[in-house]
Amino acid sequence: MxxxxxxxxxxxxxxxxxxxxxxxxxxxxxxxxxxxxxxxxxxxxxxxxxxxxxxxxxxxxxxxxxxxxxxxxxxxxxxxxxxxxxxxxxxxxxxxxxxxxxxxxxxxxxxxxxxxxxxxxxxxxxxxxxxxxxxxxxxxxxxxxxxxxxxxxxxxxxxxxxxxxxxxxxxxxxxxxxxxxxxxxxxxxxxxxxxxxxxxxxxxxxxxxxxxxxxxxxxxxxxxxxxxxxxxxxxxxxxxxxxxxxxxxxxxxxxxxxxxxxxxxxxxxxxxxxxxxxxxxxxxxxxxxxxxxxxxxxxxxxxxxxxxxRCTCGCTGPPAPPTATATTAWAAPGAPPPLPSRPPCTVARDRPPTSSEPAVPEAAAPPEPAVTCVVPTHDRPELLPRALRSVLAQTLPPASVIVVDDTGSARPVVDRFDGRVGYVRSWSCTAGASRNLGAALAATPLLAFLDDDDTWHPTFLARCTAELGPAAQSTVDFAAAWTWRCRAGHRRPGGSLPAVVTPGDWLHRNPGLTGSNFVVRAEAFRRLGGFDATLPVNNDLDLFVRALDLGLRYAVVPERLVVQYRTGGHPSGAGRASGLAGYRDKYRDRLTVAQRRFLRREQYAALRFPDQLRRRRFGYALLGWLNATPRQCVEVVRHRLNGAALYD
Known part of the structure; x- marks a missing residue:
């Protein structure tokens, strides 16, 4: 094309x-x-x-x-x-x-x-x-x-x-x-x-x-x-x-x-x-x-x-479009060549302002570190206050907090925080689209995201922004902390992002970057194009892979400063299975055979939700086991014995 x-x-x-x-x-x-x-x-x-x-x-x-x-x-x-x-x-x-x-x-x-x-x-x-x-x-x-x-x-x-x-x-x-x-x-x-x-x-x-x-x-x-x-x-x-x-x-x-x-x-x-x-x-x-x-x-x-x-004569059409009086053009370094029928953009730029057109100084950037926290929520008003309290309890308070609500149920919760939390009503269909909307409204150089059922340790923003450092002196584009996972009151270690990651090794499984445990520079987030709004699942993994492909650098805070709560049962359903299939299709040319089998196993497991007929659930379970390696089978059994979900 x-x-x-x-x-x-x-x-x-x-x-x-x-x-x-x-x-x-x-x-x-x-x-x-x-x-x-x-x-x-x-x-x-x-x-x-x-x-x-x-x-x-x-x-x-x-x-x-x-x-x-x-x-x-x-x-x-x-x-x-x-x-x-x-x-x-x-x-x-x-x-x-x-x-x-x-x-x-x-x-x-x-x-x-x-x-x-x-x-x-x-x-x-x-x-x-x-x-x-x-x-x-x-x-x-x-x-x-x-x-x-x-x-x-x-x-x-x-x-x-x-x-x-x-x-x-x-x-x-x-x-x-x-x-x-x-x-x-x-x-x-x-x-x-x-x-x-x-x-x-x-x-x-x-x-x-x-x-x-x-x-x-x-x-x-x-x-x-x-x-x-x-x-x-x-x-x-x-x-x-x-x-x-x-x-x-x-x-x-x-x-x-x-x-x-x-x-x-x-x-x-x-x-x-x-x-x-x-x-x-x-x-x-x-x-x-x-x-x-x-x-x-x-x-x-x-x-x-x-x-x-209205008049008695006919219509001869509007006048011809006016011509421009000055032209300024750029050719970005390293950018693809201009369109075929267009000469290269090498015209000398800068038309100086005239006396009647005074130059307006650019608005001063907010002092670093200034962080905007974006909290997407989907019909969970009973969990949202816990997440917002953890944001407002930070030792480094965020410059602004934006709740992006795609159902309208969070408005009463936000009103209870007396103006300390902003509210955006959205009709987006995925968490990635809600995060992108919140990021588009942010005016700070740093962005952080928190799911409505997760919480931050009070030092999370301070530790991550310290790893990022001033923009003029740092080469780090985003910083991520390790996480806890909590289900039914039991906490266990969650994702532990390694200091060095090869994208090809982690295309099928998230190495530890989630939608709640990183702080990113707004400029780098825009270069990435934000989250992929078409992916209902694995959009955080997709963002991490694209960041590594683009050459962005990250820092790791080796402390567990984020708690991810598993509030529901098994994270399964036809929507999750469709999202996994979409992610697999997006990276089909880069996935190894073992990685494709892993994603198919996750997809079949997602289809084993309780509303399915017993015969169909058994069929999906059998397909999941057939696409699992012996090591993965042992891991599933170990998780079952420990009382964890099959694919937690």
Whole structure:
């Protein structure tokens, strides 16, 4: 598979938001055979290039900055970036949003066979509260063009373009209309009409920031005009029921709800206002002529200002996209060559700020050691207080504590801690995805993770951060402590991470790095791309293997400072078995025969949960024994005699 992707990011409030957005894009995992170029369009942002360019100096792929002399709005910025894109696919990323580290890999996995690849979008407020994802699907699906239009009309596909990988050929002849909000709704409708195959990938998500405003912003009424335009583009497409549903839900009801939420300060309304537009001059329409959005002429005028108005003339389309006034480019050292049709990024960089564009100094980093503790939880409110008390009892207190809750049951528990613990409502399906969300919200140079049923010794953070040392003087990227395992009140030694580990020897079994016993530098965590959100089990082992493959260095605290509680019975079930199969498939080419047999044995053991029929449980047990070596059989018997679980 050979795919090239152009990532287009319009930036306006660079100093305030672009840092997180750019960091998430630069930390994405790039699969083999995928080429990436990043095009940042600086729409006369606050602070100008001084706030954007330092973040791109160490970019792992070619990065280009295009500058506008005056604010022209997100549509003009997208048009400018689209004109400079050379990839097979285009991915629009909002300057205030951020992406899951594994999202690009998930999108490109379906790209060769689909014209548009859709990812789930999770709305997030500035205080970290997330809403339900859209689409609400747990598994991937592939639609034909007409089926995708139907899903769009029923609002099961988000109308914006920011969570989608789009084949660049679909955008030929299309431009984003200037001026109103929701300007990409009609463009998205036209893209779905052109697409023959649309795929949805489950797992990694696109996070969309919702910023509250005070009072009602009249631009939310642009939503009604956008819905009307989209329905005009989709004339004859979709069922009548779906078209009526789209008009009612996304139109009249949507505007009414937006007005109410905006008045209450709960709606995201971007403060991105273009500079004073030129005088509007409507041009007469030519019957049957296609406008810039690809639709036929309608009883509506597209003026030179980009605003649509009711009038008697037709539609001649929005003006041509503005051209950029300056270009800055980087070629990262050791990075893969740029895209084939693009010259190497060797243009001299640095456009000095003008007198009217003062440079904004970068925000000072928090003093080290500053640690953010992320606690993912899944419907265990009775165990969460014990974990949080162990975090707050540290001799080196964390700078912040973030609880990521994917069921909503932890909110009353967090409220009892009187503001000392942050709360994030998540709809993620795996612990890895919850950890990634918490890490994306962190603003400290160090990260630590703790499962909701585990605890830390009071000196855990102090000992691990001491091993890491100052960032400027240390070569260590993460530090891990040894653990205890506790079941039914009986404690015994747990994982003891060796000082030297060869990845090939531990692909099948975790040598001692869990989701609760290490502290990692945030920069190294982003380079890794975070946890693999598609793995429900062994995601900590997968992170450790990728860290060793990347050449990251670790230190070991040879003290048992973490207690891992086995609160349930046998950690088994169809979900665990499916996760083990996914992990085995991911490393199939690197596993030895003995390691594959070990993982198959664990998979069969996971299927022996009590709800199975006795005959089926006996069959899975027999398959597990057949895939075990004599030494493993002796180990199982010894564990049974000691009262431990079969695969504890």
């Amino acid at each position: 050979s795919v090239t992707v152009s990532v287009i990011m319009p930036v306006h409030h660079a100093a305030r938001h672009a840092g997180r957005a750019l960091a998430s894009v630069l930390a994405t995992r790039i699969p083999d055979g995928v080429g990436v170029e990043l095009i940042v369009v600086d729409d006369a942002s606050t602070g100008g290039s001084a706030a954007v360019e330092p973040l791109l100096r160490d970019a792992p792929f070619p990065a280009t900055v295009l500058h506008h002399d005056a604010p022209r709005g997100p549509s003009a910025a997208r048009n400018t970036g689209l004109a400079a894109a050379t990839g097979d696919y285009v991915w629009f990323v909002g300057g205030e949003d951020w992406v899951d580290p594994g999202l690009l890999a998930a999108l490109t996995s379906a790209a060769p066979d689909a014209d548009i690849v859709v990812a789930g979008t999770v709305p997030v407020t500035e205080d970290g509260v997330t809403g339900p994802p859209l689409p609400r699907r747990a598994t991937g699906v592939v639609w034909t063009g007409p089926q995708a239009v139907e899903e769009f009309l029923y609002r099961r596909i988000r109308a914006g373009v920011t969570n989608k990988l789009i084949r660049r050929g679909l955008l030929d002849g299309l431009t984003f209309p200037l001026g109103p909000r929701h300007e990409d709704v009609a463009v998205m409708a036209w893209l779905l009409l052109r697409a023959s195959t649309v795929a949805y990938v489950a797992g990694p998500a696109y996070f969309h920031l919702r910023r509250p405003v005070a009072g009602f912003d009249p631009r939310v009424a642009d939503r009604a005009a956008a819905v009307d335009e989209a329905l005009f583009v989709l004339a004859g497409a979709g069922s009548p029921a779906a078209r009526l549903h789209f008009r009612l839900r996304a139109g009249a009801l949507g505007v009414a709800g937006a007005a109410a939420r905006s008045a209450a300060g709960e709606l995201s309304v971007a403060a991105w206002r273009p500079s004073a537009p030129p005088a509007a001059t409507c041009a007469p329409a030519t019957p049957g002529r296609r406008c810039g959005t690809g639709s036929r002429c309608s009883p509506r005028a597209c003026c030179s200002s980009g605003r649509r108005r």
